[in-house]
Structures are given as structure tokens and as C-alpha cells.
Amino acid sequence: MHKTRIFYFFLLLSVLLLQEIQAQQPVIISVFNESTTIPYTTSLNTPIHPGIQVGTEFAWKETKRIRLYPSVRIGYMFHKPLFQGIYVSVEMGFDLKTNFGLNLKSKLGVGYLHTFTTKQEFQFENGQYVSNSDKGNSRVMPSLSLGFGYRLKKNDFNSPEVFVLYESWIEYPYSPEFIPLMSHTNMHLGLKFFPFNYQKQD
Amino acid sequence: MKLRNLFIVLFFLGCEQEPIYEDSYFACISTIQDNNVNAPGSQSYESTLQNMINSGIPGAMLTVHNENGYSSYAKGYADLASKVALQPCHITRVGSTVKTFTSVSILLLQESGKLNIDDPISNYLSREQIKDIENASKVTIRQLLQHSSGIYNYIQNLQFQTASLNDLTKIWQPEELLDYARGKDAYFSPGTNVRYSNTNYILLGMIIDEVTQRPFYEFFEEQIFRPLGMEFTEFAAINHVPKGIIRGYIDLYSNLNLIDTTYYSGWDYFTADGGLISNTYDLNIFLTNLFHGKLLSESSMEEFTNWSSPNESDHDGFPTYYGLGIFKVDTDYGPAYLHSGDAIGYFASMVYFPKQDITISWAVNGNYGRLDKYSQSTEAMESIFKAILK
Numbered sequence: 001m002h003k004t005r006i007f008y009f010f011l012l013l014s015v016l017l018l019q020e021i022q023a024q025q026p027v028i029i030s031v032f033n034e035s036t037t038i039p040y041t042t043s044l045n046t047p048i049h050p051g052i053q054v055g056t057e058f059a060w061k062e063t064k065r066i067r068l069y070p071s072v073r074i075g076y077m078f079h080k081p082l083f084q085g086i087y088v089s090v091e092m093g094f095d096l097k098t099n100f101g102l103n104l105k106s107k108l109g110v111g112y113l114h115t116f117t118t119k120q121e122f123q124f125e126n127g128q129y130v131s132n133s134d135k136g137n138s139r140v141m142p143s144l145s146l147g148f149g150y151r152l153k154k155n156d157f158n159s160p161e162v163f164v165l166y167e168s169w170i171e172y173p174y175s176p177e178f179i180p181l182m183s184h185t186n187m188h189l190g191l192k193f194f195p196f197n198y199q200k201q202d
Numbered sequence: 203m204k205l206r207n208l209f210i211v212l213f214f215l216g217c218e219q220e221p222i223y224e225d226s227y228f229a230c231i232s233t234i235q236d237n238n239v240n241a242p243g244s245q246s247y248e249s250t251l252q253n254m255i256n257s258g259i260p261g262a263m264l265t266v267h268n269e270n271g272y273s274s275y276a277k278g279y280a281d282l283a284s285k286v287a288l289q290p291c292h293i294t295r296v297g298s299t300v301k302t303f304t305s306v307s308i309l310l311l312q313e314s315g316k317l318n319i320d321d322p323i324s325n326y327l328s329r330e331q332i333k334d335i336e337n338a339s340k341v342t343i344r345q346l347l348q349h350s351s352g353i354y355n356y357i358q359n360l361q362f363q364t365a366s367l368n369d370l371t372k373i374w375q376p377e378e379l380l381d382y383a384r385g386k387d388a389y390f391s392p393g394t395n396v397r398y399s400n401t402n403y404i405l406l407g408m409i410i411d412e413v414t415q416r417p418f419y420e421f422f423e424e425q426i427f428r429p430l431g432m433e434f435t436e437f438a439a440i441n442h443v444p445k446g447i448i449r450g451y452i453d454l455y456s457n458l459n460l461i462d463t464t465y466y467s468g469w470d471y472f473t474a475d476g477g478l479i480s481n482t483y484d485l486n487i488f489l490t491n492l493f494h495g496k497l498l499s500e501s502s503m504e505e506f507t508n509w510s511s512p513n514e515s516d517h518d519g520f521p522t523y524y525g526l527g528i529f530k531v532d533t534d535y536g537p538a539y540l541h542s543g544d545a546i547g548y549f550a551s552m553v554y555f556p557k558q559d560i561t562i563s564w565a566v567n568g569n570y571g572r573l574d575k576y577s578q579s580t581e582a583m584e585s586i587f588k589a590i591l592k
């Protein structure tokens with residue numbers, strides 16, 4: 001039941017996000033590989049724990065060389081056999097733009113993550129173990145992403161963009177009095193595009 | 203609707219149910235007298251196990267050796283999904299208790315003149331094997347055995363911990379584990395202190411391999427398991443998850459919501475710091491025979507129980523002294539010689555009380571989070587000792 005509520009919450013956010021996007025914002029979609037790892041010690045980890053994320057970003061402050069922008073995103077990841085999770089997050093992005101189409105990108109974010117086990121769970125109730133549906137675990141998800149993007153129309157700063165982001169994030173709390181927090185990284189490959197009402201803003 | 207359907211499919215596909223086994227899958231036949239109600243003290247022993255089960259331990263087994271011989275008990279479940287009751291003849295993972303077997307094997311090799319424990323380990327291991335492991339080029343075998351080498355414990359490396367969580371079913375080779383100790387500062391200069399390090403026992407297993415020219419676990423089998431008639435004991439390298447092994451569970455999020463981790467102990471299948479599969483009956487046979495002088499010579503036993511204490515004692519637990527692959531703790535019932543061990547989802551301990559000539563061994567198929575408090579904390583151990591020795 002709880003899982004269903006989480007799902008509808010997730011769906012509602014998606015709809016709200018899409019409505020907002022329809023106005024004029026870009027859609028940012030990425031696929032990623034999630035890992036439990038210490039940030040910046042590893043890059044391409046196996047096995048692949050797949051994830052998908054969709055979001056948008058909003059114009060805030062922009063000059064010829066830099067762009068500062070808030071963004072929102074929702075996503076799902078599947079880390080067999082440990083957990084699967086859905087999340088919603090807000091980020092503040094900072095891009096350093098170059099003339100040859102490359103954007104150096106960074107994002108600082110915080111989000112809410114709800115995780116579920118990917119295995120059958122046995123809960124201790126009234127002195128014995130029973131196997132009911134997993135109610136999941138609530139987590140805070142601070143994150144830092146670094147990477148680069150390439151504008152497909154390099155002279156247009158609002159061009160569609162392909163990007164690679166190395167996101168490091170913390171899952172907190174993790175296991176109280178045992179493992180206080182868990183460190184993860186997501187390696188994203190994504191695309192920013194304007195499917196609804198693309199208008200050149202420069 | 204397509205998006206919604208996609209997520210529904212993802213969540214339902216994402217959750218895997220555990221297989222249901224028939225009782226016959228876990229069938230075990232032995233001469234062990236299960237839940238021997240006629241043995242003196244048996245009610246107290248059973249009550250101790252039941253208290254563990256009532257607290258959330260999935261299954262617990264216990265063997266006691268005293269003047270009446272061996273008696274074994276079990277409560278709870280071997281498999282929560284199939285609701286199969288745990289029996290004393292079931293097999294389980296006993297983790298680091300193997301370190302005592304590794305130590306005994308090294309001392310047996312010394313007795314047969316194959317090595318000297320005061321030799322530097324560089325006499326037996328190549329430069330490549332110990333490369334970048336600080337202290338390794340100057341420590342002796344004895345210092346590895348006694349944890350006085352100062353060598354970094356690879357399990358403490360956060361990169362290893364997250365890597366093992368990232369790939370829970372990975373089967374690790376000893377060299378891969380040693381890589382997590384390479385380039386790490388030693389805890390202290392060799393011989394100046396003692397600190398537990400699994401890396402020491404990986405290296406000892408490699409020394410046994412080199413000296414005997416075969417895997418260390420074959421030496422265990424030939425020199426210890428078979429001579430003592432340990433019919434329930436084997437090493438995980440040969441069969442990682444043997445038929446009938448009880449399911450292991452962890453309380454990863456400290457909320458007594460358990461998941462099955464039977465297949466997640468792949469980092470000690472091939473190393474002499476863990477990887478033993480046994481039960482409390484066989485562990486009890488081993489420790490009782492060891493301290494009754496049936497395995498090692500008198501001089502080896504003197505070396506084995508030459509205690510060394512850490513420079514700073516841990517105030518939370520029993521006062522602890524380090525022998526060679528064995529510990530001495532001071533309890534309310536006098537000194538006790540012990541070794542315990544965790545695997546992912548399993549815990550076991552074996553303890554010998556020399557004053558009373560009583561051996562106690564217990565094992566559970568759940569650990570981490572809140573479970574450890576009920577099976578392996580100082581409080582839990584005191585409760586077990588009290589039930590048996592009072």
C-alpha cells in the first residue's frame with residue numbers, strides 16, 4: 001500500500017514536471033550506472049546497476065561564459081541484489097561555457113530517496129518472522145555532480161546538449177548504529193533537448 | 203500510461219522471492235544427539251537459545267562439552283522462507299573461527315620441520331606477493347599469527363567495503379583482497395603492539411600453500427578434519443554453497459527486516475581468514491581436542507597460548523589477550539580461550555574454559571544491525587556463559 005502511494009507521488013511529480021516543461025524548459029533525460037563506491041576512486045564499475053532519470057532546468061543567471069540554473073529531477077535505480085529506489089531531487093547547476101561547444105558542468109543537489117529491497121524481506125513481528133510487502137526506507141540524498149556537455153549547435157548556448165556527469169551522492173541514514181551513511185556514485189550519459197516549444201533565447 | 207506501466211513493471215520485476223525448499227533439502231543424518239533433554243543443564247541451554255530466537259535471531263545452535271560428553275541443541279529456523287526448523291546437524295558458515303585452524307596448521311608444519319614461525323615471511327612468499335604491504339617484508343610468521351605484524355586490515359578499507367556491497371555475489375581471489383591492503387600505512391612497527399588484521403591470515407594461508415605445494419584447505423582436511431572425525435566440516439573453496447547449508451540473513455538497516463545472504467560471502471571462499479563451513483558440534487570437537495592436547499605438541503601449545511595484550515585495552519568488552527590464532531578473555535568464570543567469526547549472514551563462536559574443562563560453541567544464521575547484540579555482544583556471551591557455567 002505504502003509502495004503504491006510512493007508510486008503515485010512519483011507519478012504526480014512526473015506530470016507536474018511535464019506540465020512545466022511544456023511551457024518552454026528543456027527535457028533532460030539520462031541513463032546511468034549506480035555503484036556503491038567512494039567518490040573519485042573508481043569510474044566504470046561493474047556489474048551495471050541501471051538507472052534512468054528525467055528532469056528539467058530553469059533559467060536564472062547567465063552570461064556569455066557562465067550559466068547558473070536550478071533544476072529538478074526524478075529517477076529510478078536498480079541495484080540488484082541490494083535495493084531499488086526512486087528519488088526526487090532539486091539541484092543548483094553551474095556551467096562554464098566555451099566557444100567550441102563544450103560546457104563544463106557542476107551541480108549541487110539535495111533530494112528524497114525511497115529505497116526498497118530487491119529480495120524477499122522477512123520482518124520480525126510479534127516474536128516471529130513474517131514476509132510482508134516491504135514498506136521501504138526513507139533517505140536524504142545530497143549530491144554533487146561534475147562533468148561536461150557538448151552543445152549540438154555549438155554557437156547556440158541553448159542548443160540541445162549531450163552530457164556525461166559523474167554524480168557522487170550520500171544515502172543517509174543507512175543503518176543506524178551500524179553503518180551511518182552509504183556513499184554512491186552514478187555515471188550519467190544524457191541528453192538535454194527541447195521537445196515542446198523550443199525557442200532560441202539569445 | 204506507458205510511463206506508469208513501465209514503473210509498475212520495474213518494481214515488480216525488481217523484487218525477487220526466495221526459493222521454497224522441501225525439508226529433504228536440509229536433511230542431515232548424524233550421531234549427534236539433538237536437543238538432548240536428558241543431559242544435565244539442557245533446559246537452561248535451550249532456554250538461552252530460545253531467548254535469542256525471541257529477540258530476532260532466525261536460528262541458533264549450541265554444543266556443550268563437559269564431563270558428560272557432547273550435547274547439542276538448536277532452535278529457530280534453518281530457512282525462513284521454507285520454514286525449515288534448524289537442527290544441530292545442519293551446516294553453517296563459521297567465518298573467522300578458521301583462523302584457529304590456520305594457526306594450528308602452521309604449528310603442525312613447524313612440528314614437521316617444514317617452517318619455523320620465527321622466520322620472516324619473505325622466506326616463503328615472493329616479493330610480488332607482499333609488494334606494497336607495509337611491514338610485510340620484515341614480519342615473521344609468528345607476528346602474523348599473533349596479529350602483532352601491524353599490517354593493515356583490508357576489511358577496514360572503505361573502498362573494499364563499498365566494492366563488496368556493489369557486487370555482493372562476487373567471488374574474490376586472495377590477491378584481489380590483498381590489493382586493498384597495499385599502499386596502506388601499517389598500524390604500528392612489527393612486534394610493538396597487537397591489532398586484529400584479516401590480512402595476516404590471508405598471508406598465512408598463502409604460506410601454507412607454498413610450503414605444502416597444495417591449497418591450505420586440503421592440508422586442513424588431511425591434518426585436522428579427518429583425524430578428528432569432523433564430518434560436517436569443509437572449506438568453501440571446494441563447494442561455495444553446499445547443499446543443505448542453512449540460509450544466512452542480515453539486518454542491514456538495523457530494523458529487524460532481514461534478507462537472505464546465503465550467496466554473499468564470496469570474499470572468503472579462498473582465503474585462510476574465513477571460509478570455513480561447519481557447525482557447533484564439529485567446532486566443539488576441534489577446540490576440545492586442541493586443548494586436550496590431541497592436535498599439537500606441548501611445546502607448540504605453549505607457543506599457541508603465549509598471550510600478548512594490546513597497549514590500549516578495549517574498555518567495552520572482556521579484557522582480551524592475543525595468542526597465536528586464539529584469544530584469552532577474562533570472564534566472571536575465569537579465563538576463557540576463544541575465537542569467533544562472522545560471514546555475511548552468519549556468526550559462530552567457540553570457547554574453552556580451562557578451569558572447568560568445558561567447551562561451548564554456538565552459531566546463528568543472522569548478523570549485523572540489531573542482531574549482533576543478541577548473539578555476539580559481551581552481554582550475549584555473558585548470558586551464554588552464565589547459563590552453562592553457573
